[in-house]
Amino acid sequence: MAELEVEIVAADHFVWSGAAKMVKARTSDGEIGILPGHSPLLA
Numbered sequence: 564m565a566e567l568e569v570e571i572v573a574a575d576h577f578v579w580s581g582a583a584k585m586v587k588a589r590t591s592d593g594e595i596g597i598l599p600g601h602s603p604l605l606a
Contacts, residue, residue, distance in 0.1 A: 564599075565584075565599035565600070566582040566583060567584070567585075567586060567597070567598075568580075568581075569581060569582070569583045569586055585597065585598055
């Protein structure tokens with residue numbers, strides 16, 4: 564299965580970087596799941 568290269572950053576510091584098969588996150592509109600090949604997203 565394809566993987567995503569993920570970087571998680573806060574406003575003032577780096578949090579984590581690594582490979583993932585899926586990213587799940589809570590947003591103001593609900594939960595979102597991001598898979599490889601998903602359109603670029605900036606939150």
